[in-house]
Amino acid sequence: MEYPIFEVFIRSKNGLEHRHVGSLHAADEEMALENARDVYTRRQEGVSIWVVESKHITASNPENAGELFEPAKDKVYRHPTFYELPIELKHI
Amino acid sequence: MSKEINLEEKFQARIDAGERIEPKDWMPAKYRKTHIRQISQHAHSEIVGMLPEGNWITRAPTLRRKVGLLAKVQDEAGHGLYLYSAAETLGISRDEMEIQLITGKAKYSSIFNYPTLSWADIGAIGWLVDGAAIINQVMLTRTSFGPYARAMVRICKEESFHQRQGYEIMLGLAQGTPEQKAMAQDALNRFWWPSLMMFGPKDEDSPNTEQSVKWKIKRKTNDELRQQFIDITIPQAEYLGLTVPDPELKWNEERGHYDFGEIDWDEFWQVVKGNGPCNKERIAARTKAREDGAWVRAAALAHAEKKEARKVEKKTAV
Numbered sequence: 037m038e039y040p041i042f043e044v045f046i047r048s049k050n051g052l053e054h055r056h057v058g059s060l061h062a063a064d065e066e067m068a069l070e071n072a073r074d075v076y077t078r079r080q081e082g083v084s085i086w087v088v089e090s091k092h093i094t095a096s097n098p099e100n101a102g103e104l105f106e107p108a109k110d111k112v113y114r115h116p117t118f119y120e121l122p123i124e125l126k127h128i
Numbered sequence: 129m130s131k132e133i134n135l136e137e138k139f140q141a142r143i144d145a146g147e148r149i150e151p152k153d154w155m156p157a158k159y160r161k162t163h164i165r166q167i168s169q170h171a172h173s174e175i176v177g178m179l180p181e182g183n184w185i186t187r188a189p190t191l192r193r194k195v196g197l198l199a200k201v202q203d204e205a206g207h208g209l210y211l212y213s214a215a216e217t218l219g220i221s222r223d224e225m226e227i228q229l230i231t232g233k234a235k236y237s238s239i240f241n242y243p244t245l246s247w248a249d250i251g252a253i254g255w256l257v258d259g260a261a262i263i264n265q266v267m268l269t270r271t272s273f274g275p276y277a278r279a280m281v282r283i284c285k286e287e288s289f290h291q292r293q294g295y296e297i298m299l300g301l302a303q304g305t306p307e308q309k310a311m312a313q314d315a316l317n318r319f320w321w322p323s324l325m326m327f328g329p330k331d332e333d334s335p336n337t338e339q340s341v342k343w344k345i346k347r348k349t350n351d352e353l354r355q356q357f358i359d360i361t362i363p364q365a366e367y368l369g370l371t372v373p374d375p376e377l378k379w380n381e382e383r384g385h386y387d388f389g390e391i392d393w394d395e396f397w398q399v400v401k402g403n404g405p406c407n408k409e410r411i412a413a414r415t416k417a418r419e420d421g422a423w424v425r426a427a428a429l430a431h432a433e434k435k436e437a438r439k440v441e442k443k444t445a446v
């Protein structure tokens with residue numbers, strides 16, 4: 037009988053996004069929050085914590101990385117440098 | 129069969145290119161197994177390592193020393209957690225790892241099978257044991273398995289305080305009364321050789337090293353890391369006015385390193401096999417913690433279920 041696993045996300049300071057920092061076991065969300073505070077913010081590493089039970093995360097499969105991410109490779113027209121403008125032009 | 133070979137070649141090519149391996153990526157079964165073993169044993173070392181130091185928390189000589197030691201031991205619990213979590217990404221459960229520890233199937237660093245007889249031992253451990261651990265762990269921040277490397281980065285950030293608090297204890301004693309200085313020297317005498325053993329057997333007796341280097345689990349060999357530790361530590365011992373218990377230790381101008389005497393490998397293997405001074409005590413303590421905590425875990429889970437059920441009840445009532 038084991039506690040479920042939770043993933044922990046921390047906002048290091050206001051203005052920044054929450055970032056994944058690790059995981060832990062807890063009986064429920066409240067305990068997960070308390071444990072995350074004790075383990076991941078002992079030196080003021082955060083101002084806000086999210087916890088979510090790992091089983092609720094759906095992840096992409098590395099085996100599908102090709103079909104998922106490769107189509108973006110040849111779409112250079114999605115980048116500003118694709119568009120050729122005269123050098124003397126400013127602020128664009 | 130040929131498909132497997134192909135995958136393995138591709139995998140090695142990724143490692144050679146300096147890519148990190150993540151948990152859901154394909155990996156050779158042996159890579160997975162080696163990592164489960166190494167990371168879980170590393171985790172066990174952090175947890176068991178709390179025992180010899182925890183022994184002195186209630187008897188720390190001042191409040192300053194007490195809060196420092198308490199914070200350090202608390203960090204070690206966190207290190208254990210980071211590492212257990214990294215191992216769990218490879219498909220082993222926390223429970224399985226705990227059982228492997230208490231049944232003796234999994235090892236932990238043999239240094240923690242030595243007793244802490246005096247307050248000076250706390251200084252020696254912070255300085256030498258955490259110092260040796262840092263050398264190993266800094267190397268591991270660049271290890272090929274992503275979760276392990278990330279845990280190491282987090283751990284390394286916390287470790288340097290551990291070593292400094294240890295050295296400060298040694299410094300205080302070394303500059304204190306003759307009795308205090310003798311106490312510091314005695315701690316150094318007892319912890320020096322076991323600290324050198326922390327880097328593991330000599331390269332020629334370490335058959336796994338070659339594969340580990342190939343997979344970038346290790347980036348330096350045991351002997352290289354041990355030499356690095358000695359070269360860094362001797363000047364620190366000299367600064368304290370203490371001498372390491374090795375008559376053969378001397379600076380080798382030609383090599384640019386310290387030469388040192390032969391480690392007592394019989395002692396090392398004896399401790400690894402479970403015959404060190406505290407092996408039984410350590411396992412007994414971990415077994416007791418697991419058993420005594422069982423009802424708390426069961427109650428917490430039951431409470432969580434009840435709360436969840438009540439939430440559902442409320443929702444359906446509305």
Ligand SMILES: [Fe+2]
Nearest residue numbers: 174203204207
């Ligand atoms: Fe640690």
Ligand SMILES: [Fe+2]
Nearest residue numbers: 204258287290
């Ligand atoms: Fe430490």
